[in-house]
């Protein structure tokens with residue numbers, strides 16, 4: 001039986017999605033003297049099927065971009081566009097995976113995976129349909145009755161990732177999903193995500209602090225300035241897929257892009273000054 005997210009490729013929502021864009025978005029938390037300007041004149045278009053990674057200094061406004069993109073945080077009219085039309089309300093095309101896995105300890109693995117669908121209005125039974133059979137694809141076969149505290153860090157992230165996939169939304173907003181994992185588990189998860197993406201080409205926008213992760217995964221890497229977030233530079237990665245982390249490390253193109261991004265983030269005096277203030 002095909003996994004629900006594969007079947008979803010032929011649903012209306014998937015077929016309709018063409019592009020997503022921030023259009024000269026500016027955003028501040030609060031007003032007047034207390035306002036925290038977080039995003040300034042930010043424009044970025046992501047086409048269906050692209051994998052875009054975003055890197056930026058700590059606190060620059062990355063998560064805010066996702067909060068606004070998903071419609072959870074209302075922003076200026078026209079600042080976010082879907083298929084060219086201004087977004088109003090919650091974005092019906094996006095599934096958002098937060099920085100923390102946000103698993104519920106009182107629910108088992110299956111109950112956590114189905115939660116995203118339940119939030120979208122499905123009953124528990126409807127939400128769980130087809131998911132048990134698909135656990136194996138996320139390396140969770142036989143773990144449906146386990147509780148989150150019985151799982152390793154990597155498994156918890158796979159549960160959270162599967163929950164995001166299972167919503168059948170065409171655009172995945174992944175906010176540092178592997179940030180808390182050790183290096184080896186992180187690498188396994190990156191490879192896992194790449195395989196998934198090679199398989200279904202869901203549109204992915206992926207926030208990370210890790211330059212290697214950004215280059216390994218993305219078609220494009222968007223480098224942000226310190227807060228308020230603006231685009232400092234956009235890098236077309238252009239490395240052949242399927243990608244392999246070990247092979248990339250010795251690729252001259254990879255090395256040069258990596259050096260460029262590291263310079264933009266750490267060698268750039270404006271960024272360094274800002275990070276000293278934050279530290």
Ligand SMILES: Nc1ncnc2c1ncn2[C@@H]1O[C@H](COP(=O)(O)OP(=O)(O)OP(=O)(O)O)[C@@H](O)[C@H]1O
Nearest residue numbers: 029036038056057058059060061062063064065227
């Ligand atoms: N609800 C809020 N109210 C006021 N200020 C906020 C709110 N949420 C975030 N901020 C501020 O907005 C700025 C950007 O926060 P945001 O979480 O978007 O940054 P980030 O780049 O994702 O951070 P990190 O790299 O640490 O995950 C920060 O200075 C933060 O303190």
